[in-house]
Amino acid sequence: MLELPLETLHGALVDPVLLSMNLLNDIATHHPNAISFAAGRPFEELFQVNQLHEYLDAFVAYLSNDLGQNAAQVRRTLFQYGRTKGVMHHLVAKYLEVDEGIRVDPESIVVTVGAQEAMFLVLRALRTDERDAVLAVMPAYFGLTGAARLLDMPVVPVASGPTGIDLDDLGRQLTATRKRGLRTRALYLVPDFSNPTGVSLDLTTRRRLLDIAAEHELLLIEDDAYGLFHAAPGERTPTLKALDTERVVLHIGSFAKTGLPGARVGFVVADQPVTRQGAVVGPLADQLSLIKSNVTLNTSPVAQAIVGGKLLRNGHSMLAANKREIEIYRRNLQQVLSGLARRFPAGGPVSWNTPGGGFFIVVTVPFPVDDKSLERSAREHGVIWTPMHHFYANLDHSQQLRLSFSLLTPELIDEGLERLAGFIAAESKLP
Numbered sequence: 041m042l043e044l045p046l047e048t049l050h051g052a053l054v055d056p057v058l059l060s061m062n063l064l065n066d067i068a069t070h071h072p073n074a075i076s077f078a079a080g081r082p083f084e085e086l087f088q089v090n091q092l093h094e095y096l097d098a099f100v101a102y103l104s105n106d107l108g109q110n111a112a113q114v115r116r117t118l119f120q121y122g123r124t125k126g127v128m129h130h131l132v133a134k135y136l137e138v139d140e141g142i143r144v145d146p147e148s149i150v151v152t153v154g155a156q157e158a159m160f161l162v163l164r165a166l167r168t169d170e171r172d173a174v175l176a177v178m179p180a181y182f183g184l185t186g187a188a189r190l191l192d193m194p195v196v197p198v199a200s201g202p203t204g205i206d207l208d209d210l211g212r213q214l215t216a217t218r219k220r221g222l223r224t225r226a227l228y229l230v231p232d233f234s235n236p237t238g239v240s241l242d243l244t245t246r247r248r249l250l251d252i253a254a255e256h257e258l259l260l261i262e263d264d265a266y267g268l269f270h271a272a273p274g275e276r277t278p279t280l281k282a283l284d285t286e287r288v289v290l291h292i293g294s295f296a297k298t299g300l301p302g303a304r305v306g307f308v309v310a311d312q313p314v315t316r317q318g319a320v321v322g323p324l325a326d327q328l329s330l331i332k333s334n335v336t337l338n339t340s341p342v343a344q345a346i347v348g349g350k351l352l353r354n355g356h357s358m359l360a361a362n363k364r365e366i367e368i369y370r371r372n373l374q375q376v377l378s379g380l381a382r383r384f385p386a387g388g389p390v391s392w393n394t395p396g397g398g399f400f401i402v403v404t405v406p407f408p409v410d411d412k413s414l415e416r417s418a419r420e421h422g423v424i425w426t427p428m429h430h431f432y433a434n435l436d437h438s439q440q441l442r443l444s445f446s447l448l449t450p451e452l453i454d455e456g457l458e459r460l461a462g463f464i465a466a467e468s469k470l471p
Contacts, residue, residue: 043297049069050190052186052189052190052426054187055186056430057182057185057186057189057430057433058186058189058190060182060186060430063411063430064078064079064424064426067414067415067418067424068418068424070134070418071418071419071422071424073422074418074422074424075422075423075424075452075455075458075459076423076424076425076444076447077423077424077425077426077442077444077445077448077456077460078424078425078426078442078444079444079447080115080235080399080400080444080446081301081444081446081447082296082297082298082300082301082328082365082447083365083368083369083444083446083447084447085158086364086449087300087364091350092346093353094349094353095345095346095347095348095349095350095353096342096345096346096347096349097349098349098350098352098353099128099344099345099346099348099349099352100114100118100345101350101352102131102349102352103117103242108300114265114355118341118342118343118345119341120299120341121337121338121341122338122339123338124150124152124154124326124329124332124337124338125147125149125150125329126150126151126338126339126344127147127341127344127345127348128151128305128344128345128347128348128351129146129147129149129150129151129307129387130146131348131351131352131355131356132146132149132151132168132293132307133145133146134292134351134356135351135356135357135358136281136291136309136356137356138355138356138359139268139356139357139358139359139407140264140267140278140279140281140282141282142281142282142291142309143172143280144311144312145323147323147325147431148309148310148311148323148324148325149307149308149309149310149325150307150308150310150325150328150329150332151305151306151307151339151344152305152306152307152308152332152339153304153305153306153336153339153340154294154296154304154305154306155183155263155265155293155294155296156183156187156306157290157291157306157332157336157339158306158308158328158334159183159184159187159228159261159263159333160187160190160191161308161328161331161332161335162226162261162290162292163187163188163191163193163226164191164331165324165327165328165331166193166225166226167192167193167225169192169433170192171221171222171223172193172223172226173193173194173195173196173217173222173223173224173225174188174193174194174195174196174225174226174227174228174261175195175196175197175198175210175213175214175217175224175226175227175228175258176188176195176196176197176198176227176228176229177197177198177199177200177204177205177227177229177230177234178197178198178199178200178431178432178433179195179200179236179237179431179432180195180228180229180431180432181230181236181431182264182430182431184228184261184263186435187401188254190437192433193374195224195433196213196216196217196222197213197223197433198210198213198227199323200234200237202236203239203241203242203244203245204229204231204234204239204240204241204242205241205245205249206250207230207245207248207249207348207448210227210249210252211252214256214258223314223358224256224258224313225259226258226260226261226290227253227258227259227260227261228257228261228263229241229262229263230262230263230265230266231246231262231264231267231279231280232264232266232267232277232279232397232398233266233267233269233396233397233398233399233400234266234398234400235265235266235398235399236398236400236402236404236426236428236431237393237395237399237400237402238393238395238396238397238398238399238401238402239393239395240277240294240395240396241277241395242277243277243278244276244471246277246280247283248266249441250280250283250284250285250286250288250289253281253286253288253289254286257288257340258278258288259288259289259290259312260282260288260289260290261290261292262279262280262281262289262291262292262397263288263292263315264279264281264291264292264293265293265294265296265297266296266297266397266398266399267279268297268298268358268359268360268362268366269297269365269366269369269397269398269399270366270396270397271369271370271373271374271395271396271397272370272396272397279291281309286311287311287312288312288325289309290308290309290310290312291308291309292306292307292308292309293306293307293308293309294306294307295350295358295400297446298361298362299346299347299350299358299361299362300346300347300350300363303340303343303344303346303347304339304340304343305339305340305343308325308328309325310323310324310325310327310328310390311323311324311325312324314327321336334420346367353419364398369397369398369399369445370397371442371450372445372450373395373397373399373401373445374447374450375445375450375453375454376401376443376445376453376457377392377394377401377462379453379454379457380392380401380403383457383458383461384461389405389406389468390403390404390406390464391403391404392407394405399444399445399446400442400443400444400445401443401445402428402440402441402442402443403425403437403440403441403442403443404439404440404441405440405441405464405467405468406468407439407467407468408437408438408439409427409429409437409438409439409440409441410437411427413427413467414426415462416463416467417443417460420463420466421459421460421463421466422461423456423463425441425442425443425460426441426442426444427441427442428440428441428442443460
């Protein structure tokens, strides 16, 4: 029987970064009665199966009435492989204009298999040889660092700081990487309610970052998964792409949190002009589409139809489509914050941040947190969370854990925090 020694396969397959997602899934599977603060999933109790049919019908009507397709063309659009860049690109462009004030040519958009594929396509396009590196604000979403690891692309950490990014450290890292002979191709960050910290960049920091990027010809990979979920009503801070006048921002979006995660539909806005021998040959989106055609070929037209139908039913606005969900996330955030305050006195050894929205809170505890302590928490206390060391490079433990509150009901939040308090009390007594 043929055997394949693991050491003969790609080195990333034993990297802890790639194992993070499987670890959390395995622990949840082995402890089904545990309350999970680990999954950054949207609230699912509002899901209705009949909505899938309504959204599909709306998209079919759009193909017929707005795009003028006949019955055969509609069938082909839904049933065949379809356009590599996507069949809902015009709807994505309209959504960006309505909800984000971003105006882009639909041809600069590639509809992807979730935001994860968008990250992979961008890094694959930028990585030409071993000198190319990507900067990432740390702690960073391990989907990005995992994609870079699979592509043998070094990830250079940039400190986050109280405003979401330490711009002085960014300058230091740009200088240091050049001295090491590396080319910093891009900087990855989540400007709004970052995963995992929940921190957001203020407007002044966004403008300064855009100026630095333009000065250094540095692409900014903006991951905008949580931007709609503000904890307080009022005017939202513009995305980096909405402020971008120099086309330095690659804007990655996802309909997993705002549409439905099972569809696996994301997108990337890549309107940077690509030149060949001094002549513009098209937007970067064309090159990303070429890569995609050799990876996933296309994004499921049926999945796009469902998400596109949801946009059509809500005036091209996911902000409008998520009114109830936004209120639930606001309620859950306040419930977690007040629940932590009731259980842990101010000024004590347990502390946490107060994000302005999103899905996540970071709790600091007076003992090391690692995967073994997570297993004890699930087994002995019936509560699951995410160790923060998974969001850093080369760390096997920290003293922080991430709580995700988006999926839970008020009753489960209260019970889960009670169990978490029991876990923290028990771990604090360990030698």
